[in-house]
Amino acid sequence: xxxxxxxxxxxGFFAPTRFEADVYDCEMVGKVPTDINGAFVRLxxxxxxxxxxxxxSPFSMDGFISMFRFKNGVVxxxxxxxxxPRFRADLAAHKQLFGKYRNPFTDDPSVAHFDRTVAxxxxxxxxxxxFALKEDALPYEVNPKTLETIGPWDFHGKYKSLTFTAxxxxxxxxxxxxxxxxxxxxxxxxxxxxxxIDKTGQVTRELRFKAPYISMVHDIxxxxxxxxxxxxxxxxxMERLKEGKVHWxxxxxAPAYVGVVPRDGEAKDIRxxxxxxxxxxxxxxxxxxGSKVILEAPIYDSNPFPFFPSVDGSPWDxxxxxxxxxxxxxxxxSKDDRCEDETLFSMSVSDLGRIDDRYTSLPYRYxxxxxxxxxxxxxxxxxxxxxxxxxxxxxxxxxxxxKMNRYFAGETHSLQEVCFVPRRKDxxxxxGYLIGVASNFAEMRSELVIADAQHLEDGDVARVILPFRAxxxxxxxxxxxxxxxxx
Amino acid sequence: MTEEIAGISGLWLTRRAFIAGAVSGAALAAAxxxxxxxxxxxxxxxxxxxxxxYMDRLYFDRTGxxxxxxxxxxxxSGAPVEYLSEEEFRRHFVYV
Numbered sequence: 001x002x003x004x005x006x007x008x009x010x011x012g013f014f015a016p017t018r019f020e021a022d023v024y025d026c027e028m029v030g031k032v033p034t035d036i037n038g039a040f041v042r043l044x045x046x047x048x049x050x051x052x053x054x055x056x057s058p059f060s061m062d063g064f065i066s067m068f069r070f071k072n073g074v075v076x077x078x079x080x081x082x083x084x085p086r087f088r089a090d091l092a093a094h095k096q097l098f099g100k101y102r103n104p105f106t107d108d109p110s111v112a113h114f115d116r117t118v119a120x121x122x123x124x125x126x127x128x129x130x131f132a133l134k135e136d137a138l139p140y141e142v143n144p145k146t147l148e149t150i151g152p153w154d155f156h157g158k159y160k161s162l163t164f165t166a167x168x169x170x171x172x173x174x175x176x177x178x179x180x181x182x183x184x185x186x187x188x189x190x191x192x193x194x195x196x197i198d199k200t201g202q203v204t205r206e207l208r209f210k211a212p213y214i215s216m217v218h219d220i221x222x223x224x225x226x227x228x229x230x231x232x233x234x235x236x237x238m239e240r241l242k243e244g245k246v247h248w249x250x251x252x253x254a255p256a257y258v259g260v261v262p263r264d265g266e267a268k269d270i271r272x273x274x275x276x277x278x279x280x281x282x283x284x285x286x287x288x289x290g291s292k293v294i295l296e297a298p299i300y301d302s303n304p305f306p307f308f309p310s311v312d313g314s315p316w317d318x319x320x321x322x323x324x325x326x327x328x329x330x331x332x333x334s335k336d337d338r339c340e341d342e343t344l345f346s347m348s349v350s351d352l353g354r355i356d357d358r359y360t361s362l363p364y365r366y367x368x369x370x371x372x373x374x375x376x377x378x379x380x381x382x383x384x385x386x387x388x389x390x391x392x393x394x395x396x397x398x399x400x401x402x403k404m405n406r407y408f409a410g411e412t413h414s415l416q417e418v419c420f421v422p423r424r425k426d427x428x429x430x431x432g433y434l435i436g437v438a439s440n441f442a443e444m445r446s447e448l449v450i451a452d453a454q455h456l457e458d459g460d461v462a463r464v465i466l467p468f469r470a471x472x473x474x475x476x477x478x479x480x481x482x483x484x485x486x487x
Numbered sequence: 488m489t490e491e492i493a494g495i496s497g498l499w500l501t502r503r504a505f506i507a508g509a510v511s512g513a514a515l516a517a518a519x520x521x522x523x524x525x526x527x528x529x530x531x532x533x534x535x536x537x538x539x540x541y542m543d544r545l546y547f548d549r550t551g552x553x554x555x556x557x558x559x560x561x562x563x564s565g566a567p568v569e570y571l572s573e574e575e576f577r578r579h580f581v582y583v
Binding site: 391 | 567568578579582
């Protein structure tokens with residue numbers, strides 16, 4: 001029997017949705033631009049069954065992929081579970097069989113040795129295929145027409161890591177994908193396998209090396225010459241897993257690094273630059289200027305996730321769980337192996353920052369992310385007292401001038417990750433739209449907002465209304481019409 | 488975003504403005520008695536006109552017989568989790 005009644009946080013707007021959906025010709029307010037055709041593909045998670053342990057991480061939620069399909073000003077919505085072996089096993093057993101986040105010792109014995117992934121983090125369109133990614137397993141291929149799950153993909157048997165990042169980077173000039181897996185040879189190993197895969201999907205290069213210690217390597221950044229690999233604060237061990245804990249604990253004494261790997265280099269060429277003891281979960285972009293390799297990212301002061309508790313038992317500090325847009329500069333000519341550190345904007349932001357993806361690895365000007373604008377109203381009667389917990393605005397952060405332009409979603413709304421959509425393939429940087437899903441707490445529904453990225457203060461140009469709450473998103477990607485064989 | 492607008496007896500009310508007014512006072516909205524015309528004149532007790540919603544649109548009831556709109560108590564909002572500490576909230580909801 002499915003019973004969420006003893007899950008006190010899964011109520012109201014936050015109750016699990018648990019359904020698949022098709023909405024044709026969605027209701028909309030305003031006029032959806034006809035100059036963008038393709039799909040906004042979202043990946044996130046929801047609980048098919050309640051978690052086996054109350055202190056599990058929300059990152060264990062079952063993967064759910066959805067798509068707003070844009071075609072000539074009309075938008076259709078489709079959402080489907082990612083039917084991993086784990087999902088199918090739970091469904092057959094009518095209960096949650098899997099235990100804590102990335103800890104197989106907490107699973108039901110009937111699913112020993114199962115692929116535990118829930119494939120719930122990032123959608124990827126590459127080489128004509130659509131994938132659902134999570135960093136604990138191979139990519140799961142999904143049919144872009146139907147969103148039905150096809151299965152794991154190992155790039156014709158040439159991708160040997162057991163895991164695949166949720167944040168591969170595609171070089172816009174070569175079309176190559178730089179990707180990697182950590183804990184690449186199994187649970188609690190510090191092996192990292194770094195790959196180059198050409199635009200046809202063929203593995204062309206593999207580099208194997210060791211991380212300084214076993215830690216979360218959630219995201220990377222690339223330049224035309226280098227790959228930058230942040231390693232920070234989260235630690236794990238087999239003992240920890242056997243004690244029944246979640247995979248990661250936070251060690252405030254663990255060093256933080258930015259690994260700089262030449263794209264054509266060998267393992268011996270890697271330099272691990274020491275960084276402040278913070279958490280770089282996601283990156284914005286990087287570039288190489290002479291001897292300097294520069295990383296820009298929304299970086300947390302300390303542990304952002306209380307469900308990955310401190311190993312010393314100290315309480316989680318919400319003040320330090322905030323992210324700021326920062327720049328780390330690694331000088332390959334320096335001898336002390338320390339990053340220079342700058343904070344570029346004094347306001348805290350969501351760490352789900354994005355850029356115009358056409359500028360990945362290249363000099364760029366704008367970063368986009370969401371934040372809580374406390375100057376704007378929040379209707380607590382209709383939406384609940386969540387004013388301090390919502391991201392009610394998207395910002396365009398101008399890294400050249402330090403200025404910020406803002407879009408406000410509404411006084412009962414919170415915005416999920418933003419995505420930049422260029423107006424045309426050859427549009428200059430920043431000429432396009434910001435899109436993202438807003439949670440409307442008052443109306444109990446989700447709304448896809450579309451705003452002109454150069455006129456954010458004008459509000460949205462259109463809003464696509466779903467008559468229900470869309471499954472929560474972790475990451476979303478815009479996929480152009482010609483990138484995938486859409487229906 | 489242009490707010491939803493409904494015309495009421497020559498007046499234009501935005502839903503957001505209406506709700507803002509509604510939550511600040513006990514009565515949601517009431518027209519002055521002369522505005523009620525013959526309806527209130529025939530009523531056994533004086534009734535006040537009520538502005539409410541019907542099918543998600545503003546609806547003006549001159550009879551005073553409908554129940555005024557009350558903001559929902561939690562079910563249609565984030566209210567069920569508003570009591571959580573910042574840590575507890577973030578334990579369950581990473582990206583709201």
